[in-house]
Amino acid sequence: MALRMTKLIQNSLKKTLQMLALSASFATIVASPTASAEQLLDKVVAVVNDQIILKSQLDSKMFEQAQSLKAQNIPISDTAALRSQVLDxxxxxxxxxxxxxxxxxxxSxxxxxNQLQAIAQENKLSLYELRNRLxxxxxxxxxxxxxxxxxxILIQKLREREILSQAQVTENEIQNYLKRQKLANNNTQIRLGHILIALPESATAQQREQALNTAKQLKQRIENGEDFNQLAVRHSDGARALQGGDLGWMNEQEVPTFFADAIVDLSVGQSSAIIExxxxxxxxxxxxxxxxxAGNEQVQYHLYRFIVLSDKVDRMNTPQQLLDITQSMDSIQDFQKLFERYPDIPKEVNAESDLGWRTLDRIPPVIQNDVAKMGAKNALPPLATDQGWMILYLDDVRKTTDASDQERKEAIQAIRSRKANEMFDLWLRRLRDEAYVQIK
Structure with missing residues (x-):
């Protein structure tokens, strides 16, 4: 399943009123004499570590899910399969x-x-009116x-801490994301359906072959015209199976990497080949x-600076030793050797030698043209300053979009979401593998 955690929780909250109304209908059914008699026969259907799941809980959830599928026009052709999915x-x-x-x-x-207030506003009610209606x-x-x-909210926070926070985003990934948006000249969103046939973490060859055969059979049934959503409800191990495998809307950059290539040539309504x-x-x-x-492009330069302290700087005569050093410098490792070559220079002088990525307008005018003409992995000739001789090394040059802080934040969130999408099913399965679960 693909995971868009914040949006999924928000969508779930939006449906709270509807689901509670369904639960109310179910409560009326339970209140009947027949249902009351069945309650006396309530039994444990599963044990999860030190917690139990009762038949009445499963029945209630089954009812809610059946109503939800009905609202999506997804018929239930296999009640046993649905029950198994709901229990999962x-x-x-x-x-x-x-x-x-x-x-x-x-x-808190x-x-x-805050969420209740949002639900009330969405339904054009005051919080007081919402409470009364419920x-x-x-x-x-x-x-x-x-x-x-x-x-x-509790589960949302857990997923953010356990999955989303572990998805590290590099500067290059941010720039590649923004660049892809620029090249495509749009911000495409896609809505995917998903079926997962899960493998244990240390699957045997036999388990792998069995899972692959199941996937092949489902692929054939889809090609024969069976409904994808129904098959997802009945057979998918993904966490969105009960929603017919519907992963909701996501930006193209949020799509799990191993899905991306498979959907490039798909038209709306088409299904992919089997993806492992x-x-x-x-x-x-x-x-x-x-x-x-979408956005604009600009050139950025990754510069490093090193100052060789000197009380006597002759701007007309650059020391030959420093000229030789800059002319032979062609890697970041060469630049780092300056710290070994001049160990007597106080560390604070060159403590911030990495100047980071800069556009020309953030580079001193006197050297802008030289930097713009110079290729990466080169150093400028030593520059005379009040402190001594400054060596500037250009490590890399890149073209990037002129993104606002908000666009960068959105890029980081999208990349993290994509990585979390890739990790989520595996994390859930691992959570279950490490627990004591017994189905009665």
């Missing part, structure tokens, strides 16, 4: 809650209240909404696509 989702939910509590993640009242629809409806939102990743075998469907607009 409950297990994963509990595992994430347990993990969050174990590492000390908490949700303010965070819950309490009318079901007993303690408002409190149940708070509990649901608290759980969603560390988490298993994937089938992707391009469900929809849309575009909007």
């Amino acid at each position: 989702s409950l297990i994963f939910e509990i595992l994430q809650e347990q993990r969050a509590k174990m590492i000390g993640i908490h949700v 009242d303010d965070e819950i209240n 309490n009318i629809e079901m007993a303690n409806g408002f409190e149940k909404a708070r509990e649901r939102i608290e759980k969603q 990743s560390p988490s298993g075998f994937h089938l992707i469907k391009l469900m929809d696509k849309q575009s909007s607009g």
Whole structure:
């Protein structure tokens, strides 16, 4: 499954009113004599570490999910498969809650209240009106909404800490992201459907072959015209299986790397070939696509500076030794040797030798033309300064978009999301592998 964590949680919160209303309908059913008799026969259907899942919990979740699929026009052709998927989702939910509590993640009242306020505004209600409506629809409806939102925020925070925060973004990745946007001259968004046939972390050859055969059979069924979403609900191991495998809208740069090549030539409605990743075998469907607009390009120079202290600087006569050093310098390693060559210079003088990436307008005018003409991996002739002789080394040159701080933040978030997408299913499976899970 692809993971767009913040947006998924927001979308889930938007549906809180609807799902609570469904739960209210289910509560009415449970209140009937027949349902009450069944409650007396409630039993444990699964054990997750030190926590149990009851049949009544599973039935309630089954009802909600069935209603949700109905709203998406996805028919249920295999109730047993749906039940298995719903049970898996409950297990994963509990595992994430347990993990969050174990590492000390908490949700404040303010965070819950902010989300409730957002839901109220979206439904054109005051918070007071929202509370009344929820309490009318079901007993303690408002409190149940708070509990649901608290759980969603808790899991959101866990995923951000365990996955998103581990996705490191380099400057080159940011620039490549912005450059791709510039070249494409648009910001394309795509909506993907996803089926995952998962592999254990240390899968045997037999397990791998069995999973691959399952993926091949599903691929053939899709080509024969069976509904992709129904197959996802029944057979996918992805965490969005119960949504028909719908990963929602994402920018092209957020698409997991191992999906990207497979969807390049897909038209809307087409499905990919089988894709293999560390988490298993994937089938992707391009469900929809849309575009909007993009940015300007500029040249940047990565400079390093070293000052050789001198009280007697003759601007007309540069020391031959320094000329020889700059003329022979053709790597960052050569530049770093200056620190060994001049160990007596106080460290603070050259403590900030890396000047970073700069456009010409951030380079002193007197040397702008020289820097612009010079190729990477070269040094300028020594420059006379009040402190002594300054050596400037140009390590690299790049073309990049003239991005605002906001655009850079969006690029970083998109890259992190893409990397998190690649890591999420594997992280979930590992969480389950490390836990005690027993299906009754």
